[in-house]
Structures are given as structure tokens and as C-alpha cells.
Amino acid sequence: MSAVEHGFKLRAPWYVCERGGYDRFSPAAERPAVQKYDTAEYVQRLLADPRDSLTFDAAEDVWSYPVAVPAARRGAGRLRFATHQLVRTELRKLYQPSHDRFYAVAVELFCDRPGLPRPSPADELEVGLVMRRLTMRVTARPLVVRRLARQLTARLLAAQSAGAKPESLRESDVDDVVWADAAHRLSLDPGDTYWRDRLGLTEVVEGWVVGPTGRGRWQPVGPDGAPEDQVLPMWRLPNPGQKCAAAATRSLWFGPVPTFSGEHDADGAPKLDEEAVYQLRCFVRRKSAPGDGRCPPQVSWSAPTEPFRLAAFFDPQGSKNRQVSVRLPDFRTLAARAGQPPGPGGAVVTSPPQSQLSFDPGGGIPSGGSVGGTSPRVCTFAIELLTIVAFFVFSLFLPVVVFLFQLWWLLALRFCLPPAAAAMALLKAYFAGGGTLADLPPTAPGPPAPPSADRTMLDALLGAPGASARLAAADSKFPAADAAELPAALDPTTAARPAEPPVECSPPDPLCGGGR
Secondary structure, three states: OOOOOOOEEEEOOHHHHHHHOOOOOOHHHHOOEEEEEOOOOHHHHHHHOOOOOEOOOOOOOEEEEEEEOOHHHOOOHHHHHOOEEEEEEEEEEEOOHHHOOEEEEEEEEEEOOOOOOOOOOOOOEEEEEEEEEEEEEOOOOHHHHHHHHHHHHHHHHHHHOOOOOOOOOOHHHHHHHHHHHHHHHHHHOOOOOHHHHHHOOEEEEEEEEEOOOOOEEEEEOEOOEOOOEOOEEOEEEOOOOOOOHHHHHOOEEEEEOOOOOOOEOOOOOEOOOOOOEEEEEEEEEEOOOOOOOOOOOOEEEOOOOOOEEEOOOOOHHHHOOOOOOOOOOOHHHHHHHOOOOOOOOOEEEEEOOOOEEEOOHHHOOOOOOEEEOOOOEEEEEOHHHHHHHHHHHHHHHHHHHHHHHOOHHHHHHOOOOOOOHHHHHHHHHHHHOOOOOOOOOOOOOOOOOOOOOOHHHHHHHHOOOOHHHHHHOHHHOOOHHHHHHHHHHOOHHHOOOOOOOOEOOOOOOHHHOOOO
16 A cells, blocks of 8 residues: 555544553554533633543443432431432443533544554545444343343442442333443443343444435444445644644544434434433545545544433433523512503514403412404513513422422422521421421520521421421321431532532643653
8 A cells, every 4th residue: 555545543632642641552542532621612622722621520421320219228418308319330421511511522643554653734634523323132031131230230339339229220221221331341342242141232333324305314334334424524623732843743633522413313203312322433534636546535434432321401410510590580670660661672472363362360260261362462571570470480389399299309409598597507406306397386486585496497498488387287298207307408508619620631742752
């Protein structure tokens, strides 16, 4: 093969190799690197210094699944109301942009020649990436799969919680649990036979191929992909952080990692979901010069990235990273504004003819109504009005949902600042001294008696007048023994403080005299 006709090797970037203590010839360098960021401006951060990214957390950046925790084994405080706990696997999990997490895949190109030299800047190259979905087929009986999934869960749970034993797995979780471990094992060693022998497991690699109409679908593909593969572009990275000329000869490339999509196949199934396992593969294609006779163009492929699952939109581990602040309208300001002519702004709602609802709301739940209207009716509602009513409806129905479905753990998902420190201390002291919810007085006796806990203090913590009385009622089904844990569970001072996520180290470039 001539120098012009050589292929390419795609490797993890040099700084990833430096962190891991290996070089580009190591098998560990064959995977492209997935890098994590906490800002939508991550491309600017990447261009400024490719080494600057966040560290993957061993507890939060892995796929996990819930298992039930018996009441007798629950802890104190917030743990008393946690009916489930998460079992962590070794499979990577990527979060969505709504979680303030963003990802890029990065590779470094070398010529497929002895010594893996760097390519010439004059080479006309196209670098891109494709997404792969990994699915499995098993021949073992469902009973065998369930038993192995339970054994795996017991092993993982024992590693993170000494002495913990899993309850039965939900049927819909069994395959996901097995496949998470199998995908991780096979990515490290394709020849691993642990699951192949036990389940008769066969791995199927699928690509998202796009038809003539522009609609895509997942279908099995070979190692060289398919002509209709959906290709995502990659771009070459500069080396602004390096001060030596040799560093500029590196051929570093990056591409955004898709973690959400609005695409669906012909059956209406989404392209991406939180149950499938995915990988990325990068490729480099040498552009053919006119008349050079090479057809089709020469393509070199990378090894797959580590496999991963995607977080669901409402993943609590992801949503805790993003804070949304809303200040409710000031009633005094609105009352003052009501004395002036309305402005042009607001939500304009048009009700078409024969689509206007008419009913009497003054007598509680309406017993009837009518649909009418002979001409369109246009109403403008101040945004503040919609916000006030929406928050009222939420506040009205939150306790209904908690009591109706006995979802007591929902109480721990709300806290208010500033806390009444004195009331919190009195409630904790009352329950620590053996007091019960049933015996908690409606109001404190007042001076000259010393300060003491009462139900109004607990109501303030719960966010609704009369909430403590409803909890104490015989028909509430609230576990009376759990009342002592309410003050600790609702204490807002125990909330995690905002902190900057840890970043990866930035090793010096060996080409500039640093590192290995």
C-alpha cells in the first residue's frame, strides 16, 4: 500500500491516554473518548482547551434501577420514607440537556502505518460518527433469566450497601438489568462468555438508517455500517492551549453526542429512549481526488465507545442538577395595576363558535353546562392570573395526591426556606422524647408555660394547614411510627449546597516536553 493509499487509526485523544497511563498503541486507547460538560456553551470550552471537561461520577453517571426496601430495613429521617433504593450498575448513563449535562466524543487520528504517525494537514478528510443501538436475543427460559437477574442484583446491592438484600425485581426490569451487565462486560472483552453461556445470548448491532422519505428506523448493520446510515458530523480541534509547534500537528476531532431526539420510526417508536443501550462509532473517509480511480472512498472505523443508556427526562439524578426559579406575582402590585387600563400583553385565548364552555362555578362542582357560541370569542388573560390559579390548583391537589395514593415520600420532595428553627427544634425534641402524632396538641399553651411543639408547627413544615390532623386521622393510613422522622425529613437545612462538579486533570502534552 502506498503512502497515499494508507488507512487511518482512530484513537482516544492524547490527554485521555496520559490520564490513564498508556499510549496510543495500547488496546485501552482504541475507544473514542466521551467527555462531559455542564454548560450548553461546551463547544467553546472544548475549543479553548480539549482537556477541560468534567469527571464522570462513579455513583451518578452509571445506570441504576430501583428495588423495594422493606419497612423494617429503612433508615431514619428521609430514608424512612424511601420505599425504594437505587442499585448501581457499571453501565454508563448520559443525561439530557434538560439536566444541564452535555457530551462530546473526541478522537485523535493516526496513519495506519508502522509507528502510527500523524496524518498530513494537507490530507482531505471527512470525519463523522454514527450511533449504534445494541439489543440482545436470548434462548434461555424466562425463569433462568429472572434468577440470574436477581443474583446480579444481590451482588451489586451487597457491594454498595453491606447486608442489604434485594426484594423481588419488577418483571419489566429483568431484561434491562441483565442487558446492562452483559453490554458492559462485552464492551470490555468481546470474548466474555459469562452471559453467552448462561443465557444463550446473542448481541445485535443496529444502526439508524434513513430512507428516501427522510424517516429513519433501526435495522441490523455490519461493522462497515450501511449506505443509509445517519451520519453526524465531527470537526477538527485546534490546539490553542499548547505553546509548541509540534502540538499543532495533532489531528484531534470532536462531535456532539445526541442524548435526545424528536425523530420517530414509521411505527411511531422514538429513535432514542431510556431503555436501549447505545454506542458511538467514529470514522474517517479520505476524499477521492478527481480521476484517482478509487471507488468507493476509503473508510477507516474506530472501535465503539463504551456502551451507555440515556437518562429519562424526569430522571431525579439529572433534574437535581438544574434549578428553576419562579417568583409568584405580588398581589399588592397586581391590585395597583388593576386600576389602570389593560395593556396589549397577556395570553390571548380564542374560543371558536360552538366550542365555548358555559357553566355556573358558584355552587361547588358544576352539575352541568353547555357548549355554544355563534361567533369567535377572544379573551386576554394576564400571565400573572394564569400563574396564580395554576399554583393554587397545584397546592390544592398536592395533599390530595399524597393522601389518596399514600405516597408519603412525596413529602420529602418539598422544603421551604427560611425554616422556623425554633419550631423545628421543638418538634425534634418532642418526638425524640417519645411524643406521638396523635398526642401532639393543636396549639401550644403559651406563656407562662415554656415553649412546646404543636400541630401548627408541623403544618407549617408540611405546607398546608390541617395537614398534621389529616395524618393523625385513623383513616389516613399514615404509619404512626414514621411521624417521629418527619421533622428530619422535612428539614430544609439538610439540602445539598450548590457545588462545582469536579473536572478532569489537564496533563501537559508530551510533544511539548511534558508527560510520557
